[in-house]
Amino acid sequence: MTLERARQLDATDPLRFARERFALPEGMIYLDGNSLGALPKATPHHLADVVERQWGQDLINSWNRHGWIEWPMRIAAKLAPIVGARPSELLIADSTTVNLFKLLAAAMKARPDRRVILTEEGNFPTDAYAAEAVASLMPGIRVDTRPKNELLDVLDAEVGVLFLTHVNYRTGARHDMVELNRAAHDAGALTLWDLSHTAGALAVDLNASEADLAVGCGYKYLNGGPGAPAFLFVADHLQPVLESPIPGWMGDRNPFAFAHLHTPADGIRRFLTGTPSILALAALDAGLDTFDGVRIADVERKAESLTDFFLESVQALCGSQLMLPAPCPFSDRGSHVSVGHPEGYAVMQALIAEGIIGDFRPPDLMRFGFAPLYNSHLDAWSAATALSQILATRAWDKGHFRQRQTVT
Numbered sequence: 001m002t003l004e005r006a007r008q009l010d011a012t013d014p015l016r017f018a019r020e021r022f023a024l025p026e027g028m029i030y031l032d033g034n035s036l037g038a039l040p041k042a043t044p045h046h047l048a049d050v051v052e053r054q055w056g057q058d059l060i061n062s063w064n065r066h067g068w069i070e071w072p073m074r075i076a077a078k079l080a081p082i083v084g085a086r087p088s089e090l091l092i093a094d095s096t097t098v099n100l101f102k103l104l105a106a107a108m109k110a111r112p113d114r115r116v117i118l119t120e121e122g123n124f125p126t127d128a129y130a131a132e133a134v135a136s137l138m139p140g141i142r143v144d145t146r147p148k149n150e151l152l153d154v155l156d157a158e159v160g161v162l163f164l165t166h167v168n169y170r171t172g173a174r175h176d177m178v179e180l181n182r183a184a185h186d187a188g189a190l191t192l193w194d195l196s197h198t199a200g201a202l203a204v205d206l207n208a209s210e211a212d213l214a215v216g217c218g219y220k221y222l223n224g225g226p227g228a229p230a231f232l233f234v235a236d237h238l239q240p241v242l243e244s245p246i247p248g249w250m251g252d253r254n255p256f257a258f259a260h261l262h263t264p265a266d267g268i269r270r271f272l273t274g275t276p277s278i279l280a281l282a283a284l285d286a287g288l289d290t291f292d293g294v295r296i297a298d299v300e301r302k303a304e305s306l307t308d309f310f311l312e313s314v315q316a317l318c319g320s321q322l323m324l325p326a327p328c329p330f331s332d333r334g335s336h337v338s339v340g341h342p343e344g345y346a347v348m349q350a351l352i353a354e355g356i357i358g359d360f361r362p363p364d365l366m367r368f369g370f371a372p373l374y375n376s377h378l379d380a381w382s383a384a385t386a387l388s389q390i391l392a393t394r395a396w397d398k399g400h401f402r403q404r405q406t407v408t
Contacts, residue, residue: 336368
């Protein structure tokens with residue numbers, strides 16, 4: 001792996017045009033898009049228009065004049081080709097955690113003869129919290145947590161929902177969605193996928209894999225800004241039989257009738273709850289526009305190329321100084337790379353001081369997230385080179401780097 005090779009790969013990158021859509025700080029190499037996506041150049045102007053013209057001039061008329069009332073569905077339609085779903089199956093609403101709770105509770109209620117939510121050991125904490133909350137509120141329901149390699153062995157007639165994060169937030173390990181959907185359905189269970197580290201980085205296809213339910217956040221690879229609304233997916237055939245456990249007026253069949261009793265809307269709209277956050281939706285709208293003209297297959301191919309190139313560069317430059325993930329095909333991993341070091345926190349702080357922005361996950365993992373729309377092979381080479389220099393000179397071994405006051 002060489003600097004010249006990085007430049008060659010970037011010169012033939014079919015997505016190199018997309019980098020110009022982002023306001024990337026000069027002198028910074030940003031490898032944390034798996035935590036917070038970069039700012040699209042179009043976002044400030046779009047937000048200003050929504051604030052100053054739509055809200056400022058048209059006020060409440062904007063719910064009709066500018067179609068605010070339809071934004072949770074209209075903006076979700078832009079997500080459809082990114083996750084392999086029909087527009088009618090997607091909704092932008094709430095947070096990932098709230099959507100997890102809604103879909104888990106709805107799915108378990110629809111499987112009254114089944115008592116188990118099955119999930120993976122080491123799942124993201126908020127996913128586990130949501131599952132435990134559903135179990136605590138539904139008598140007889142329990143959460144069964146198993147290592148990845150035991151999931152297929154315990155799929156039985158007790159399991160109502162197989163609930164997994166497609167790409168592990170710490171390690172980057174990826175599940176085989178097709179295999180697990182098939183196994184769950186053979187056992188009579190539904191599947192619920194958390195796509196927070198998938199959507200916008202990998203070519204996931206919810207329909208082709210026959211997924212039932214999914215959620216994901218809008219602020220990572222979808223570039224919707226800090227705290228962006230999340231999305232949820234409910235396969236068309238399940239929408240008539242699932243009921244939202246948090247009914248709200250926006251999910252009513254006729255919200256402006258202000259009826260005393262709730263009647264769920266038809267279709268995906270029934271999973272709306274309260275009034276949508278228009279400013280947050282506007283930012284996500286601009287974030288999704290960064291995928292205009294982008295083939296999601298090219299996104300996945302670039303994610304593979306970037307992560308392969310980075311891993312090979314780190315192996316060549318850093319050798320045995322790091323704990324590297326076991327070799328595996330890209331089909332088994334996502335678009336972020338986690339490498340270990342006993343002083344991983346301090347090493348990452350030293351990298352950040354050099355303008356290489358990644359992040360750290362306890363106890364010893366440094367994560368490098370590659371967003372295919374704006375990261376380059378030159379970014380990957382520069383990060384690997386800086387990492388090797390920090391390790392070689394022990395630049396991390398300074399008091400202010402080793403003091404763990406905050407985690408980036």
